[in-house]
Amino acid sequence: MKGVCVFTCPGAVIVTTPQDVALADARRGAQMFRDLHTPVLGVVQNMSHHVCSQCGHTSHPFGRDGAARLASEMNLELLGDVPLHLDVREGADRGSPVLATQPHLPPLLCLPLHSQQGPGETVTPPVTSQ
Numbered sequence: 216m217k218g219v220c221v222f223t224c225p226g227a228v229i230v231t232t233p234q235d236v237a238l239a240d241a242r243r244g245a246q247m248f249r250d251l252h253t254p255v256l257g258v259v260q261n262m263s264h265h266v267c268s269q270c271g272h273t274s275h276p277f278g279r280d281g282a283a284r285l286a287s288e289m290n291l292e293l294l295g296d297v298p299l300h301l302d303v304r305e306g307a308d309r310g311s312p313v314l315a316t317q318p319h320l321p322p323l324l325c326l327p328l329h330s331q332q333g334p335g336e337t338v339t340p341p342v343t344s345q
């Protein structure tokens with residue numbers, strides 16, 4: 216018989232798209248972690264918006280600010296927005312996160328991250344705007 220591997224989870228980050236059906240799952244997930252006494256570190260809004268590569272127009276195909284509403288409702292911090300962007304997908308497929316390789320791209324992170332990476336070590340990502 217194999218041994219049992221036990222680990223502790225220091226915290227959870229809830230990642231959700233902005234639309235209501237995804238928020239319902241995210242809400243249940245956050246509540247599950249709370250029930251398990253696992254700290255919920257915050258909410259990240261994935262597919263928050265799309266910036267047209269042709270004209271720069273910004274649209275919100277999955278709705279707007281759903282993660283912010285969820286974070287407010289559950290007294291959590293909104294950690295950031297990840298837009299629909301080709302570079303995000305390509306970087307993920309290559310295994311090189313776009314924030315590490317192209318932190319200057321303006322649409323890729325719309326809110327500053329405030330989370331603590333470890334004791335006394337603060338993440339300071341680039342603050343960009345649309």
Ligand SMILES: [Zn+2]
Nearest residue numbers: 267269270272
């Ligand atoms: Zn366009």
